Amino acid sequence: MDILTNFPAEAFTHLRVALDRLLGILTRPGVWSAGTAPDDLRAVLDVFIETIGHTETTDDPSERESRLIIDNIPALVGILSPSGEVEILNHRMLEYFGKRLEEIRHWEENDIIHPEDLPHVIRAFGRSIESGESLDYEARLRRFDGAYLWFQVRGLPARDATGRVARWYFLVTDIDTLKRAESVIRASEQDLKLIIDTIPALAWSARPDGTAEFFNQHYLEYLGLSETQARDWGWTDAVHPEDLDALKETWRHFIGTQAAGETEARLRRHDGTYRWFLFRANPLRDSHGAIVKWYGINTDIEDRKQAEAELRRAYDSFTDAQRLSHTGSFITDLVGDDHNWSEEAYRIFEFAPGSKVSVQMVQDIIHPDDLPSFQSMIARAMTGENVTFDFRIVISGGAVKHVRGVAHVVERIAGRPLFIGALQDVTGSRLAEAALDRARSELAHVARVTVVSALTASIAHEVNQPLSGIITNAGTCLRMLAAEPPDVDGARETAKRTLRDGTRAADVIARLRALFSRRAFTLEPLDMSDVTREVIALSLGELHRHHIAFQAELASTLPRVIGDRIQLQQVILNLLRNALDAMDGVHDRPRQLLIKTEHDADRQVRVTVRDAGAGLTAEEMPKLFDPFYTTKLDGMGIGLSVSRSIIERHHGRIWAEAHDGPGATFAFAIPADTAAPGRPGDTKV
Amino acid sequence: MAMRALVSVVDDDESVRESLPDMLRQFGLATATFASAEAFLASDVIGQTKCLILDLRMPGMSGPELQRELAKRGQQIPIVFITASGDKAIRARLLSDGAVECLFKPFGEAALMGAVHAALGWGET
Numbered sequence: 063m064d065i066l067t068n069f070p071a072e073a074f075t076h077l078r079v080a081l082d083r084l085l086g087i088l089t090r091p092g093v094w095s096a097g098t099a100p101d102d103l104r105a106v107l108d109v110f111i112e113t114i115g116h117t118e119t120t121d122d123p124s125e126r127e128s129r130l131i132i133d134n135i136p137a138l139v140g141i142l143s144p145s146g147e148v149e150i151l152n153h154r155m156l157e158y159f160g161k162r163l164e165e166i167r168h169w170e171e172n173d174i175i176h177p178e179d180l181p182h183v184i185r186a187f188g189r190s191i192e193s194g195e196s197l198d199y200e201a202r203l204r205r206f207d208g209a210y211l212w213f214q215v216r217g218l219p220a221r222d223a224t225g226r227v228a229r230w231y232f233l234v235t236d237i238d239t240l241k242r243a244e245s246v247i248r249a250s251e252q253d254l255k256l257i258i259d260t261i262p263a264l265a266w267s268a269r270p271d272g273t274a275e276f277f278n279q280h281y282l283e284y285l286g287l288s289e290t291q292a293r294d295w296g297w298t299d300a301v302h303p304e305d306l307d308a309l310k311e312t313w314r315h316f317i318g319t320q321a322a323g324e325t326e327a328r329l330r331r332h333d334g335t336y337r338w339f340l341f342r343a344n345p346l347r348d349s350h351g352a353i354v355k356w357y358g359i360n361t362d363i364e365d366r367k368q369a370e371a372e373l374r375r376a377y378d379s380f381t382d383a384q385r386l387s388h389t390g391s392f393i394t395d396l397v398g399d400d401h402n403w404s405e406e407a408y409r410i411f412e413f414a415p416g417s418k419v420s421v422q423m424v425q426d427i428i429h430p431d432d433l434p435s436f437q438s439m440i441a442r443a444m445t446g447e448n449v450t451f452d453f454r455i456v457i458s459g460g461a462v463k464h465v466r467g468v469a470h471v472v473e474r475i476a477g478r479p480l481f482i483g484a485l486q487d488v489t490g491s492r493l494a495e496a497a498l499d500r501a502r503s504e505l506a507h508v509a510r511v512t513v514v515s516a517l518t519a520s521i522a523h524e525v526n527q528p529l530s531g532i533i534t535n536a537g538t539c540l541r542m543l544a545a546e547p548p549d550v551d552g553a554r555e556t557a558k559r560t561l562r563d564g565t566r567a568a569d570v571i572a573r574l575r576a577l578f579s580r581r582a583f584t585l586e587p588l589d590m591s592d593v594t595r596e597v598i599a600l601s602l603g604e605l606h607r608h609h610i611a612f613q614a615e616l617a618s619t620l621p622r623v624i625g626d627r628i629q630l631q632q633v634i635l636n637l638l639r640n641a642l643d644a645m646d647g648v649h650d651r652p653r654q655l656l657i658k659t660e661h662d663a664d665r666q667v668r669v670t671v672r673d674a675g676a677g678l679t680a681e682e683m684p685k686l687f688d689p690f691y692t693t694k695l696d697g698m699g700i701g702l703s704v705s706r707s708i709i710e711r712h713h714g715r716i717w718a719e720a721h722d723g724p725g726a727t728f729a730f731a732i733p734a735d736t737a738a739p740g741r742p743g744d745t746k747v
Numbered sequence: 748m749a750m751r752a753l754v755s756v757v758d759d760d761e762s763v764r765e766s767l768p769d770m771l772r773q774f775g776l777a778t779a780t781f782a783s784a785e786a787f788l789a790s791d792v793i794g795q796t797k798c799l800i801l802d803l804r805m806p807g808m809s810g811p812e813l814q815r816e817l818a819k820r821g822q823q824i825p826i827v828f829i830t831a832s833g834d835k836a837i838r839a840r841l842l843s844d845g846a847v848e849c850l851f852k853p854f855g856e857a858a859l860m861g862a863v864h865a866a867l868g869w870g871e872t
Contacts, residue, residue, distance in 0.1 A: 524831075
């Protein structure tokens, strides 16, 4: 401090007083935001005072030492004139700037103060110099190497006895590290705020008593509320009415037990829709373990909830579908004998639901006939082959169920194949199929025969009319001729009518024949044993009713005949009916009826009907197949003539023969492999 | 000779309408023929008819329907049904409904006259 050596003694006294007062001012409460004056400032001022005190009383070598001390204080110190001109700067200051005092004096024009800070420093400085009020600002000062560091600049006026500012004392402290730390903190605070506002969750904090304090941006946006509206308990307005009580209860429970936890509730979005959220809260404790704050995150689980509900619905309808279709599914580790069965699978097998299933359990109820194929299927599956299966199971009570299914390998676990499969109870459909088949063939059969018998009935009706007329007229004619005198005119009239009616009847027959010839002949290769079998099946009821001892000898391999199935069946039916009628009066011997099919050496297929009835006389034989020939009381005599017509159309012949014992035999033979039956006119009447 | 008893024949079939009356006349009966039940009902011989030979099935009103109509009118005329259909079971029902007889075409004169005499209450001839 070279300058100090030039001060007059009394000036030192003033200085010392001034510094005292300065220290008094500086240590007043409220001057410093930290509460007390910084230690370095006090140190400096103490040194000042001491040094000045020393210099005032002595002028000894220790003075130099004091100056050295001042120069080595780790602070930048400066003394300025009342008008603000730099007078003294300590060594450190000069070293820091790396400039001469003269350059520093022109600080308002050069760059020792950072250009960005310069304007406000000039303003603040100017205000202080003018007002005499202390100065405190932060600015970047240029170091000798060009780097700008942050400093806190404090300027304090020293007043003389009159109160005028005698000197300005400046203390410049390095706050660069602090400043950088501050900006890092600020940056990280900003980052943190960004994170908190960006995370896709509703973040919040609450006071230890549970009142909400903070909501992140997402939360407020979701609720559509302002922070003021949401805080404390305002946010609970957005909780679904059904969930509110439970949520409040749970929150109080967390606060009471002081333990972290989670719960679910619906929160109303700004647009009015409710969504499910998972509320999670964590307490923050101080060093004594007391909770100072609660932190929470609410995560949107609406989609998950919906997915759960859909899954449940899908599972339910899947189970329903399985039940409706009698389909069960299973996942099986066959080698490990570990099975996972669906409800329906248990139901089909009638095992207790949820019970442990094993291959042995299934095998135990397999129908004995299906056991070998079941076991070979299992063996194949063990090697990792995909399998299908079809077996019967015998369940309690002896009922038989038909099970069909498939199993595929989906992956291997430790080298063992894991199967996924489905099985179906097809008992119902099997039975239905069989019944349907039977019904279908019966229906076909009945349909055919119904047509035929309806046809026959209507023909009979039509012929009965003219026949009735013929008989009546003929009878009348005879009466008239037997009268006394004979009524010849009347007889003539009746005779004419008889002729006319006879013609009418002939017309009906002609129409009948035409009907047969015009009918589309449905030609197909026929096995006459099959054809006969169908007729028998239809007539079984009647045979039984008439107590017929029935026997059928149907050849198993017959050459095919080409013909009309329905018409040939009508012939067989006709022969059968005749045989039945012939045995109606038979009570003393078995009513034996034999139907036989066979083929001759010359490829003729023969059908024979033999009865044990009244039999035929020699006179009857030639007339049998004539139209209107009948031995029946109500017979029409049409059946055999029509039958002959049909057989002849098939290039065959029909005849009757006597045999040993009572009854008659009727037969017809048709050549095999013939082409289409003949056209009308070919056949003889 | 006393008034001959009137037998009315109702049948839509022409050959019946032609042949039956002649046969009946041979047996000393008077006859009237009608092609339909309606025609008979519209005629003036209902009261005089001592026996009605009636076809079962006819277009329009059937035989049994005529039978019911006559009963409703209080006309107790003995009826002999005739039919060309072969359904034997119907005879029992018709008889239980009050018919004297049901004959199946073609029938001989013996069967017919037996039925007519029974209807007229003449006993065996």
